[in-house]
Amino acid sequence: MGLKADLYLDRADPLRYLSPLDCKQCGSSTCSQWLEKLKAGTARPQDCPSLGASRAHGLEVFLSIREVMPEVDVTQHPMAGQTGRLEINAPEPHSPVLVTGNALQTQEVVLAVLSTTSAPFHLLFVDTKGHTVDMAMIYNTFTAEAVWKAALDSGLESVLSHRQLIIPGLAASVKESLEKGGKWQVTVGPICAGELPLFFGDRWTRPSQKGSAGCGLGCEESDLTGSPPGKARQ
Numbered sequence: 439m440g441l442k443a444d445l446y447l448d449r450a451d452p453l454r455y456l457s458p459l460d461c462k463q464c465g466s467s468t469c470s471q472w473l474e475k476l477k478a479g480t481a482r483p484q485d486c487p488s489l490g491a492s493r494a495h496g497l498e499v500f501l502s503i504r505e506v507m508p509e510v511d512v513t514q515h516p517m518a519g520q521t522g523r524l525e526i527n528a529p530e531p532h533s534p535v536l537v538t539g540n541a542l543q544t545q546e547v548v549l550a551v552l553s554t555t556s557a558p559f560h561l562l563f564v565d566t567k568g569h570t571v572d573m574a575m576i577y578n579t580f581t582a583e584a585v586w587k588a589a590l591d592s593g594l595e596s597v598l599s600h601r602q603l604i605i606p607g608l609a610a611s612v613k614e615s616l617e618k619g620g621k622w623q624v625t626v627g628p629i630c631a632g633e634l635p636l637f638f639g640d641r642w643t644r645p646s647q648k649g650s651a652g653c654g655l656g657c658e659e660s661d662l663t664g665s666p667p668g669k670a671r672q
């Protein structure tokens with residue numbers, strides 16, 4: 439059995455996404471206590487009134503994230519997937535843009551997480567020479583230039599009504615250079631892709647039973663993306 443890649447689950451903190459008020463309406467003294475009950479299966483996300491339906495779903499997904507995210511092997515050599523733009527759930531011009539690298543492992547993990555929502559996204563795979571984002575930072579393949587090139591070559595700019603990008607938390611150091619020139623505004627997302635359902639909060643809508651995102655949590659299998667992973671726009 440091969441060595442499994444670090445998916446940085448230990449860097450995700452669900453408590454950050456709960457109200458800091460400890461309002462006790464769930465019957466627990468603190469959010470932290472409630473979270474422990476949730477993990478133990480003795481509480482339900484719906485018990486916290488500060489979470490709407492989508493945030494409760496996001497938390498549910500996060501708590502099951504080990505079932506959602508595939509285990510990926512550490513490989514000796516980088517394995518490059520497609521670069522370019524992929525439409526998730528028929529995005530609109532104002533839909534958010536998630537940026538990541540083009541390692542096959544990264545694509546597999548991010549798409550698995552995105553399969554738990556019907557929310558629309560533009561997904562931009564930057565040519566990191568097949569490096570996962572952590573390795574891309576070491577080998578300097580996740581750069582502002584690489585992101586600009588992917589945005590330009592994929593036609594991303596022409597389909598957007600905004601200029602905002604969300605980059606992986608591990609690539610936070612690229613934010614400043616990426617914003618140089620004033621074209622793009624950059625938000626640093628979570629380090630762990632499994633935290634995306636929490637990060638997007640109310641946006642992380644539950645897939646409907648039919649005709650929306652595919653699913654790792656008991657809904658019907660259906661069309662996950664606007665175009666399959668192998669057909670990202672160049």
Ligand code: SF4
Nearest residue numbers: 460461462464469486
């Ligand atoms: S109801 Fe929600 S916000 Fe209030 S203490 Fe419980 S978990 Fe925290």
